[in-house]
Amino acid sequence: MALTAEPLCRYKRWMRIDSLPRFPLAQLPTPIEPLKALTRELGGPELITKRDDQTGLALGGNKTRKLEFLVGEALAQGADTLVTVGAAQSNHCRQTAAAAAKAGLKCELLLNGQKPELLNGNLLLNELLGANEHWIERSQRTAKLKELPEQLRAQGRKPYVIPVGGSNGVGATGYVVAMIELMEQLRTSKQRVDHIVYGTSSGGTQAGIQLGAAVAGFKGQLHGLSIDKNDPEHFEYEAEVAQIANDCAKYIGADVVLTQDDVKVVYGYKGEGYGVVGDLEREAIRMMARSEGIILDPVYAGRAFGALVDLIRKGTFKRGETVLFWHTGGSPALFAYAKDVV
Numbered sequence: 001m002a003l004t005a006e007p008l009c010r011y012k013r014w015m016r017i018d019s020l021p022r023f024p025l026a027q028l029p030t031p032i033e034p035l036k037a038l039t040r041e042l043g044g045p046e047l048i049t050k051r052d053d054q055t056g057l058a059l060g061g062n063k064t065r066k067l068e069f070l071v072g073e074a075l076a077q078g079a080d081t082l083v084t085v086g087a088a089q090s091n092h093c094r095q096t097a098a099a100a101a102k103a104g105l106k107c108e109l110l111l112n113g114q115k116p117e118l119l120n121g122n123l124l125l126n127e128l129l130g131a132n133e134h135w136i137e138r139s140q141r142t143a144k145l146k147e148l149p150e151q152l153r154a155q156g157r158k159p160y161v162i163p164v165g166g167s168n169g170v171g172a173t174g175y176v177v178a179m180i181e182l183m184e185q186l187r188t189s190k191q192r193v194d195h196i197v198y199g200t201s202s203g204g205t206q207a208g209i210q211l212g213a214a215v216a217g218f219k220g221q222l223h224g225l226s227i228d229k230n231d232p233e234h235f236e237y238e239a240e241v242a243q244i245a246n247d248c249a250k251y252i253g254a255d256v257v258l259t260q261d262d263v264k265v266v267y268g269y270k271g272e273g274y275g276v277v278g279d280l281e282r283e284a285i286r287m288m289a290r291s292e293g294i295i296l297d298p299v300y301a302g303r304a305f306g307a308l309v310d311l312i313r314k315g316t317f318k319r320g321e322t323v324l325f326w327h328t329g330g331s332p333a334l335f336a337y338a339k340d341v342v
């Protein structure tokens, strides 16, 4: 199904994105690059990539786009501190720490597990960016995300709480804007895209892309490649993504409702679990690096690209079709996985 992008005004005029609080953090638009060598090597569809690893904030990634709207709202509410939660090597936490630094806010991070002796990857950057870390058990996440802001309020601070991955209606707005940005790029370059693929985990990126696609009239197919869930655990996830998209639609004033059946997630690539590096990720990271000079991380973009390679080999896409791999960033985490990757 070919895509024909409509003029921007057609889908922007009935939304209020331009009047929402937004704090500029990203270098936009991110480039679209052809993956010529990989296209040849894999012998399938034409491959291109959108480089959201190049969003520019403290080594980039998809969270920059969400944080523009989250930090915008935090500042509009008079907050003085961003509070969020994530895995030890969370890209979201690193980007939140950077956004806080740039916006003149304090940052409190709730991280899963025990603080390692060697600060590496995103943890090193959190330290340099001046975030305050609290190490917790993953099972305590929800409780601590309530407790910590209460403690901060008792000290006279004004916390703004960002959910895991920045995935709520406000954060997803960043990916509605990203989808509109992509449609504009395709329209001006007269390029056609049949499939868009990206890693999905906490759902905000997918919710924004799906809502943006509905709003902007994208006619191709969307494939969220789950990096941390397996079928049949999935029903709740589709419902969660639809809920984020619908919260986002209300926030931006878009007259669109998504159901869980609209949310397209591909399963089967969880491997040994979240953040456990296997042959799929190792091959994908090397292939992308050696063929295109582009760096992927093993947890998100590397796993998602590995899944895409597998789908291409299985003949999921037709020759002559164009597949856009949305590079969502994450490469700083690569250094913390050095011994698993080589």
Ligand SMILES: Cc1ncc(COP(=O)(O)O)c(C=O)c1O
Binding pocket: 061, 062, 090, 091, 092, 165, 167, 199, 200, 201, 202, 203, 204, 205, 206, 300, 301, 328, 329, 330, 331
């Ligand atoms: C590099 C990278 N790619 C993709 C994702 C998935 O995005 P989302 O959590 O919005 O589903 C994440 C989430 O942390 C990420 O860090």
